[in-house]
Amino acid sequence: MPALLFDLDGTMLNSDDIHEQVYRELWADRGLVMEDGFYMENVHGRLNVDVFAKYLPDEGDPQGLSEWKEAQFRDRLPTPYPAMPGVLDLLHAAQNDGWRVAVVTNAMRLNAEAMLSAIGARGAIETMVIGEECARGKPHPEPYLQAMKALDMPAAQCIAFEDSTTGVQAAAASGAYTIGVRSGLSDQDLRAHGAQDSIQDFTDIALPDLLARLKGVVA
Template sequence: MKTALLFDLDGTLIDSDALHAQVFADLFAPRGVDIDFAYYRDKLHGRLNKDIFADLCPGEDAQAWGDLKEAEYRKRLGAGYPQVPGTMALLDLADKMGWGLGVVTNAPRDNAEAVLDALGISDRFQALVIGDECARGKPDPAPYLEGLRRLDADASASLAFEDSPPGIRSAVAAGLKTIGLRSMLNDEKLRAAGAAATLSDFADPALTEQIDQLRGMAA
């Protein structure tokens, strides 16, 4: 069985939720719509832009709104964004073990590529799966199934890392054991969505048990 590690992007490989929330707030303040961090966390986090803007701007061009929001996000992102602690060590371990590495995200491709460049890890992944480019985005399993296909990996011998309920549901439905990152939500909420365990970041000692299990499968 071939092993792979599949990662969500925002809130998992990059701690950018506060930046996303601020962009939403600034865009909609002139319209008299108050989007604070709690609203972002509870209503917008992890969803596809086409669904978000269909709700926020009914009858308007959701694609145009999404393009505007993401262009502003990329402008504010900049280069040299700090990595989530433990990221490089985990990627190095996966390479040493011969495990596939993939990113599976609902973010637009331009965003995903900009984020990976900002983190300095764009060359570390063999697969980049974009939800909008699949038949259906998260929470449907299609993006994670596509990630497994591209990496020729077995779900039962692989791990997914996620931070949102839609993402967790997507990965679990694809047959993946899914580890939640507590960047936005607590352990209880992540487990309620289907996470098998949770981490503060990739330097969390609790990751060791999950990795040891994968090593056992690969032995």
């Protein structure tokens, strides 16, 4: 049976507004102005330390700043928090059908645990791969390749769900069948970076037929 590989933020839940607000405050504290659209274009889906290296090169401790930023996020994340529509039903169906499930995220582990717990999905996740714990995070395919190794599943039997350009690039480069989630980007943008299909969310009427077709292809 296929394996389902999920990105987390923007895919299983959408908390970008919380992240963006913390980033805006971080920029303002340094006398910088964050223009509208900057977060989605330059931060979304990327590791904090990579963002800081590019835009805050004078920071003495980018890892410490990243940990502070993510602690701010956890403090502001309500519990419970709404899951992406339909994702919990898909996880339940995957468990019933014996599909393997992993989360592959650039979020730090404490955040990933907090988000999964907030949407009530932690118990459905078999394996979790954290980008900053890999030698290279997304957009490199290594996090996805590690998930496949942990599940002992070949790329040809893996379906990845991603919402960011870096995530789509990583998933597609790993060889997984990559489905974009249009929580922040258009179908055109997602396909331009490697997605083979896209859905609005997990209630999209195209998803059941898509999964049934893919099940036949990868089984």
